Amino acid sequence: MRGLDEAGSLEVRFHDLRHTCVTLLLGLGIPPHIVRNIVGHSALDVTMNIYAHADMTEKRAALDKLGTLLAVE
Numbered sequence: 001m002r003g004l005d006e007a008g009s010l011e012v013r014f015h016d017l018r019h020t021c022v023t024l025l026l027g028l029g030i031p032p033h034i035v036r037n038i039v040g041h042s043a044l045d046v047t048m049n050i051y052a053h054a055d056m057t058e059k060r061a062a063l064d065k066l067g068t069l070l071a072v073e
Contacts, residue, residue: 021038021039022039022047022051025038
């Protein structure tokens with residue numbers, strides 16, 4: 001990639017781009033089974049075990065809701 005070379009950036013491998021794609025799709029809320037189909041993983045477990053840890057936003061939101069439910073007023 002000419003622009004990256006001129007900017008002096010690190011080399012980007014195809015796998016890095018694939019990983020970024022999956023992480024962004026999951027972060028956008030695309031259902032995991034759709035992401036699995038896009039990237040061609042053989043099983044949903046592969047997609048979720050490798051990439052689901054990348055974005056903690058949904059986990060934080062779930063725990064916030066649980067905290068609100070359990071809060072004593």
